[in-house]
Amino acid sequence: MSRSAPIGPSDVIDRVERVTDPELDRSIVDLDYVDDVAVDPPTATIELTLPTAWCSPAFAWMMAADARDAARDLPGIERVRVRLRDHMHGEEISRGVSRRRAFEDVFDDAEDDLSAVRAQFDHKARVARQYDAVEALADAGVDPSQSARLRRRDVDVDALDGRTAVQVPNVDLYVTIPTEPIERYVRKAEAIGLVSAPDDRLFATIEGEPVPPEDAETVHRRARLTRTNMHGQGGICDRLHEARNGDRTDA
Amino acid sequence: MYQHEGEDVFVIDGHVHYWDASKENIAHEGGEQFIQCFYDYHTGFTPEEKQWSLDEYRKYDKDRMVRDLFGEGYADMAMFQPTYLSDFYEEGFNTTEQNAELAEEYPERFVLNTSFDPRDGEEGMEEFERKVEKYDPKGVKLYTAEWRGDSKGWRLDSEEAFEYLEKCVELGIENIHPHKGPTIRPLNRDAFDVKDVDDAATSFPELNFVVEHVGLPRLDDFCWIAAQEPNVYGGLAVAAPFAEQRPRKFAEIMGELLFWLGEDRIVFGSDYAIWEPGWLIEAVMEAELTAEERAEYGVELTTDVKKKIMGENIAELYDIDIEEKKQELRDDEIADRFDLESQYEGAAADD
Numbered sequence: 001m002s003r004s005a006p007i008g009p010s011d012v013i014d015r016v017e018r019v020t021d022p023e024l025d026r027s028i029v030d031l032d033y034v035d036d037v038a039v040d041p042p043t044a045t046i047e048l049t050l051p052t053a054w055c056s057p058a059f060a061w062m063m064a065a066d067a068r069d070a071a072r073d074l075p076g077i078e079r080v081r082v083r084l085r086d087h088m089h090g091e092e093i094s095r096g097v098s099r100r101r102a103f104e105d106v107f108d109d110a111e112d113d114l115s116a117v118r119a120q121f122d123h124k125a126r127v128a129r130q131y132d133a134v135e136a137l138a139d140a141g142v143d144p145s146q147s148a149r150l151r152r153r154d155v156d157v158d159a160l161d162g163r164t165a166v167q168v169p170n171v172d173l174y175v176t177i178p179t180e181p182i183e184r185y186v187r188k189a190e191a192i193g194l195v196s197a198p199d200d201r202l203f204a205t206i207e208g209e210p211v212p213p214e215d216a217e218t219v220h221r222r223a224r225l226t227r228t229n230m231h232g233q234g235g236i237c238d239r240l241h242e243a244r245n246g247d248r249t250d251a
Numbered sequence: 252m253y254q255h256e257g258e259d260v261f262v263i264d265g266h267v268h269y270w271d272a273s274k275e276n277i278a279h280e281g282g283e284q285f286i287q288c289f290y291d292y293h294t295g296f297t298p299e300e301k302q303w304s305l306d307e308y309r310k311y312d313k314d315r316m317v318r319d320l321f322g323e324g325y326a327d328m329a330m331f332q333p334t335y336l337s338d339f340y341e342e343g344f345n346t347t348e349q350n351a352e353l354a355e356e357y358p359e360r361f362v363l364n365t366s367f368d369p370r371d372g373e374e375g376m377e378e379f380e381r382k383v384e385k386y387d388p389k390g391v392k393l394y395t396a397e398w399r400g401d402s403k404g405w406r407l408d409s410e411e412a413f414e415y416l417e418k419c420v421e422l423g424i425e426n427i428h429p430h431k432g433p434t435i436r437p438l439n440r441d442a443f444d445v446k447d448v449d450d451a452a453t454s455f456p457e458l459n460f461v462v463e464h465v466g467l468p469r470l471d472d473f474c475w476i477a478a479q480e481p482n483v484y485g486g487l488a489v490a491a492p493f494a495e496q497r498p499r500k501f502a503e504i505m506g507e508l509l510f511w512l513g514e515d516r517i518v519f520g521s522d523y524a525i526w527e528p529g530w531l532i533e534a535v536m537e538a539e540l541t542a543e544e545r546a547e548y549g550v551e552l553t554t555d556v557k558k559k560i561m562g563e564n565i566a567e568l569y570d571i572d573i574e575e576k577k578q579e580l581r582d583d584e585i586a587d588r589f590d591l592e593s594q595y596e597g598a599a600a601d602d
Binding site: 239 | 281403467469471511
């Protein structure tokens with residue numbers, strides 16, 4: 001191992017980039033939560049600061065644990081220490097996550113493990129991503145009621161180098177749209193098991209049911225609302241993060 | 252009064268505090284963390300030249316508050332929304348009793364709300380009745396995320412909470428202001444739930460539920476509930492400062508609120524002293540939706556709509572007759588002190 005290119009902090013950051021703030025569905029690296037990464041094989045250390053000391057311990061735990069798991073994926077890394085700084089439960093979370101303990105064992109007033117919280121956020125992320133995908137389709141002339149009829153097999157993700165081919169059934173319409181929004185949507189919809197077989201409907205209502213075409217507009221507006229909420233909360237976290245960490249240039 | 256394009260805009264700031272987070276009053280480290288977190292909200296959204304120092308922010312005097320709201324802040328009236336946090340602060344953080352010091356000095360300017368906590372049981376009920384008797388409030392501010400002993404919060408749809416809501420109906424307290432902003436506890440299951448407002452609003456159609464902070468970070472759940480419950484309103488505290496710092500996000504949020512709730516169910520609040528109404532009201536009044544945003548949401552943010560948000564809607568909830576109020580405020584002590592008489596002259600001439 002010592003002769004191959006050594007694992008460095010940038011490798012860890014590349015992995016951690018996949019970890020999202022569950023409330024915002026954005027990378028914790030892009031959000032600037034990662035303060036520092038150190039690598040001393042077989043150990044990696046990741047330091048995190050969240051926008052507020054009051055950030056829900058459950059959310060903080062999820063981000064810290066996901067960062068740990070992402071870094072542990074690297075060859076030669078066997079141990080990951082996560083240090084959550086300036087958080088009201090920073091010590092318990094840092095110690096618990098680094099020792100790979102379970103959330104509900106560290107916080108004895110937790111009612112449950114974190115799977116329900118994760119499912120809730122995955123659900124919201126799926127809905128918000130659906131809005132972007134359906135908007136991209138609308139921009140290409142496919143209205144929401146037509147999108148409601150799409151099945152997984154009608155979409156060929158990234159068929160054309162950066163663009164995705166969509167065959168709209170019944171109306172003999174073929175369009176291409178930018179890959180990014182639809183790819184992001186499909187990835188999340190597949191990860192949560194909403195879409196798996198080629199025959200599955202691509203999009204769903206907020207509750208996860210097939211979209212009746214006559215309700216497609218309302219479903220789309222509710223999806224927009226979920227996205228607006230994420231953007232709004234993102235704005236709050238962003239301002240708090242700057243206020244707390246003094247990122248603004250001091251006069 | 253605010254002047255916008257030649258029109259008078261009567262402003263009722265629906266959410267203000269007179270708090271004490273001085274070091275002497277802090278009883279628990281949570282109290283220090285709480286004010287630090289508030290201060291991050293303050294500096295994160297306040298224009299640099301308007302920012303307070305942390306020391307100023309911990310505790311301010313009555314003179315300053317009156318000047319910030321009415322002298323320099325355009326507000327004509329303001330509404331106290333108490334936040335007790337009795338486990339964190341020796342004498343409480345922002346209690347009805349503290350607020351009453353100002354409200355009783357300027358009763359024509361302040362609306363004094365009180366609070367209850369259903370975990371206080373029978374004794375709490377007696378205390379609540381005593382406060383209602385003493386202060387005659389028309390509303391209550393409820394902080395469901397407050398810590399109390401081992402408990403880290405309570406729900407508005409619990410049996411105990413319903414007993415208090417029944418008492419509100421009995422006592423003629425019609426306006427319920429639940430704080431639905433970020434909560435840290437309970438740790439998981441209920442952390443992002445506004446469903447308790449839904450059940451309470453359905454069960455008490457005679458009460459109005461003004462959800463403070465429009466449910467952020469659950470704007471989506473909040474709007475969907477409000478779309479179905481006609482007695483649910485949105486309080487703009489925390490959303491409003493986006494108008495200054497993130498105008499397009501503010502436009503998105505307003506677009507959603509106007510689309511799902513309509514222009515009659517949105518009320519302004521500065522959350523003073525988190526933010527001062529002066530720059531905040533300017534920012535909200537200057538906010539506009541682009542043609543694209545108007546088309547996207549199918550709504551307008553006209554001066555008439557802003558007048559509703561700034562005062563008319565909440566005046567309706569609290570039975571405040573704005574024209575009568577203008578006459579009353581014309582020659583009160585505050586109008587005299589800040590030279591505001593001429594603002595209210597037009598009102599008298601019209602009558």
